[in-house]
Amino acid sequence: MARRPTRAQLRRQIRAIIDEFDPQAQAAFMDSVNEITSGIALAALVEALRARDVEAAVRALNIDGAAFTPLRRALEQAYYAGGAGTVAAMPTLRTVSGQQIALRFDVAFPRAEHRIRDLAGGFITRMTEEMRGLARTVIADGYALGRGPNTIAYDLAGRINRATGRRSGGILGLSGPQYEYVRTMREALANGPGIFRRPNGDPVFWIKRDGTLGTTLTRRDHRFDGTIIKAIREGKPVPADMVSRITGRYSDRLLLTRAEVVARTEVGEAVMASKREAFIQGLEKTGYTEQAVTRRWKHSGRRGKHARDQHIAMNNVEVKGLSEPYTLPDGTRMMHPLDSSLGAGPDQIVSCACDEEILLDFSEGVT
Structure with missing residues (x-):
């Protein structure tokens, strides 16, 4: 009878593979979002917003699944590593008749190819649809609040960061709930952080007993806390240019959080799926x-x-x-x-x- 592998050893190996590919998938997600924001036809976007043509504005964002090719590749690599790692941890396998077999994870097997294609492709489809839907929400909110075409365009795309050459501070790539956090922060800062309250009556920002800033928006850039505290004490809104800076930095930090969550979830599913596929291939080969x-x-x-x-x-x-x-x-x-x-x-x-x-x-x- 073949010696069983150590269960804890295989679990540790699978976790190590997920941990190894997490940073790669995070970076790939950020690169994919940057690929989209850098490809926005800004002039066409502003023109469409000025004409109040929402669908033309969404088309000007050039949101395309091909932009997520870096993430697709990262997930494919994680899938292969998970399957190969699982096979490496298996005991010596023999057929029913007792003949020893050499099992190698076949990532090109049609079933395996179909599974990772579905995994990566499904996520990319959901992501691009979500980005387009969120863009429509941002545009509608902008019109409702009386924000101008240029302002709405920058809400979507962000602004060029001189240090990196990339756009930052936009909402593309965020989840729907994350955008709501950004909108809540913007409305609170623009309308008086110590006055503006959530629908349930709770303040968005307040000064705690120790003099520090209190808020549930924990991913904010704390370097701006002094500005917000000053506005609360004076009972005034934060200046518009500072609101843009504060919310832009907050959006950037939320995007990093999104990248972490996407990587952990999608890499995890790819590795777990390939682990299952490896066992299926093993059974098929042994009989x-x-x-x-x-x-x-x-x-x-x-x-x-x-x-x-x-x-x-x-x-x-x-x-x-x-x-x-x-x-x-x-x-x-x-x-x-x-x-x-x-x-x-x-x-x-x-x-x-x-x-x-x-x-x-x-x-x-x-x-």
């Missing part, structure tokens, strides 16, 4: 059936506000074979942690750090 496989959900061990009760409940839950999905307490079905192929939403997959043990019993399922 054993899926009855030789038991899969076990392993919770990351997180506790506190970042823990998901659903995933804690799934810890050590087992399913048989490689085709049976896990069913979470709320009815969500997933083939493995981070899997979105069966319709799991962001609430189940974003930044998830759970793993899956795949156990092989060579005394069962012999064909």
Whole structure:
């Protein structure tokens, strides 16, 4: 009987692969967003905004899935590394008749190619659609607030940073909720940070007992806190040019957060999917059936506000074979942690750090 691999060793190796490709995917996401913002036809954008032609304005942004090629490549590399790493950690495999086999992860196998194409392509499609939708929201908000065409254009595209030569401070690349944070900050600063309140009556900014600035907008650039505190004490709005600087820096920081979340989530799903594909290829080559496989959900061990009760409940839950999905307490079905192929939403997959043990019993399922 083949010696089993150390389960903890394989889990550590998979986590190391995810950690290795996280920074690459983050940088690729930022490069992709920069590719889009640097390709904006600014003059055409302003002209369309002046004519109040929203769709022409969106077209002038030149949002194209091809801009995300760097991220696609990073996910493909992570997928291959996950599959190859899984195979490397497997025991010596033998066929039902006892013949030793050499298993190599075949990333060119049609099923494997189709899976990573779906993973990367699906994300890119969702991302470009989201960017166009958010652009329409920003334009509508700009018109409603009486902002001029040039101002709305810079809200979308950002301004050229002389130090980097790249555009910064725009909203393209942010999620919908992140844009709402930026809008909340802008409205509060422009209307008096100590006066403007959220719909529930809570202030956006306040001065704490120790004299420091209080706010839930924690990703702000703290170098501007003194300016905001001064405005609160004077009961005045922050000057318009300073509002643009403060919100622009806040937007940049939120974009970095988005890159981190996207990388952790998309790389994680790619690696977990390739781990599953590696085991499928192993079974197909040995001649054993899926009855030789038991899969076990392993919770990351997180506790506190970042823990998901659903995933804690799934810890050590087992399913048989490689085709049976896990069913979470709320009815969500997933083939493995981070899997979105069966319709799991962001609430189940974003930044998830759970793993899956795949156990092989060579005394069962012999064909």
